Amino acid sequence: MYQRFRRTRLNNHLRALVRETSVSVNDFIYPLFVRSGEGIKTEVASMPGVFQMSIDEILKECEELKKLGLYSIILFGIPDVKDSVGSDALCEHGIIASSVRAIKKAHPDMFVVTDLCFCEYTDHGHCGILSHETVNNDATLEISAQQAIVHAKAGADMIAPSGMMDGIIETLRNALDNAGFENLPIMSYSTKFASGYYGPFRDVAESTPSFGDRASYQMDPANRREAIAESIEDEAQGADILMVKPALAYLDIVREIKDATSLPMAVYNVSGEYAMLKLAGKHDLIDYNRVVMETMVSFKRAGADIIISYHAKEVALLLQNA
Ligand code: PBG
Ligand code: ZN
Numbered sequence: 239m240y241q242r243f244r245r246t247r248l249n250n251h252l253r254a255l256v257r258e259t260s261v262s263v264n265d266f267i268y269p270l271f272v273r274s275g276e277g278i279k280t281e282v283a284s285m286p287g288v289f290q291m292s293i294d295e296i297l298k299e300c301e302e303l304k305k306l307g308l309y310s311i312i313l314f315g316i317p318d319v320k321d322s323v324g325s326d327a328l329c330e331h332g333i334i335a336s337s338v339r340a341i342k343k344a345h346p347d348m349f350v351v352t353d354l355c356f357c358e359y360t361d362h363g364h365c366g367i368l369s370h371e372t373v374n375n376d377a378t379l380e381i382s383a384q385q386a387i388v389h390a391k392a393g394a395d396m397i398a399p400s401g402m403m404d405g406i407i408e409t410l411r412n413a414l415d416n417a418g419f420e421n422l423p424i425m426s427y428s429t430k431f432a433s434g435y436y437g438p439f440r441d442v443a444e445s446t447p448s449f450g451d452r453a454s455y456q457m458d459p460a461n462r463r464e465a466i467a468e469s470i471e472d473e474a475q476g477a478d479i480l481m482v483k484p485a486l487a488y489l490d491i492v493r494e495i496k497d498a499t500s501l502p503m504a505v506y507n508v509s510g511e512y513a514m515l516k517l518a519g520k521h522d523l524i525d526y527n528r529v530v531m532e533t534m535v536s537f538k539r540a541g542a543d544i545i546i547s548y549h550a551k552e553v554a555l556l557l558q559n560a
Contacts, residue, residue, distance in 0.1 A: 269314065
């Protein structure tokens with residue numbers, strides 16, 4: 239006697255009934271890159287379909303996103319001027335604060351997440367303030383709290399610290415609470431690896447470190463126990479949502495953290511993952527749409543509740559036409 243697994247695979251309806259995992263447009267957060275100016279929409283060579291946009295173009299883009307049923311975005315800023323402490327990120331007239339105000343004014347129904355870091359704003363390209371050629375953790379915590387308040391006052395709906403500083407969640411939670419933003423959620427980039435998959439992002443965000451790398455603050459890809467501990471620590475400090483980044487090469491970690499927490503989990507399907515599929519699709523090496531959907535399902539199956547992805551618009555369109 240053997241099990242006939244094929245019995246429930248024999249037609250479309252039955253396959254749909256027994257399907258364990260689904261992908262919905264509601265699962266997605268779409269990354270946007272904003273810079274100053276007007277009428278600017280510049281495609282990034284390493285990421286076809288991804289653009290640096292000025293605020294007026296971002297407002298039009300939000301219109302497009304809503305038509306697709308996408309209401310959540312995460313914003314990255316490219317400032318005009320970079321300096322050693324990332325002043326633009328601390329200024330209420332900086333690129334992110336200005337963008338958030340403009341978006342929430344024109345599109346109050348959009349859910350605007352802000353990436354909170356310093357690498358796009360510092361002239362050295364590291365994720366915080368330097369002392370002795372390395373990022374000073376506690377000095378960076380102080381200015382991170384200031385940045386969080388700038389985002390909150392501008393109207394951000396959720397703050398997402400991505401710099402991998404120790405103590406960042408507790409610091410931001412206290413700062414936000416003390417300023418009356420106790421209802422503003424924090425999505426932590428809680429388990430973020432020092433990854434080669436971020437290459438194309440650094441072209442878009444113009445955030446490649448001018449010396450060294452990020453290995454003294456982002457995690458070693460080889461470490462599993464530490465990866466779990468990082469997220470569980472952020473839960474203890476008060477994070478509302480946890481994250482694993484990158485996604486594809488780390489699905490084992492997604493599953494393990496999911497099983498160790500009851501918080502919602504996000505994955506960041508990063509720039510290098512996007513670029514690989516894009517280029518393979520361009521050269522007709524894969525059935526692009528099919529591989530994209532298979533990849534999204536793998537994130538959900540691994541335990542992700544939220545997918546941050548440059549594919550979000552394509553996926554929304556595929557789901558509409560399905
Ligand atoms: C900045 C940040 C990075 C990404 C998101 N926030 C890059 C980095 O750490 O260099 C990567 C996103 C991507 O590759 O798509 N801290
Ligand atoms: Zn950074």
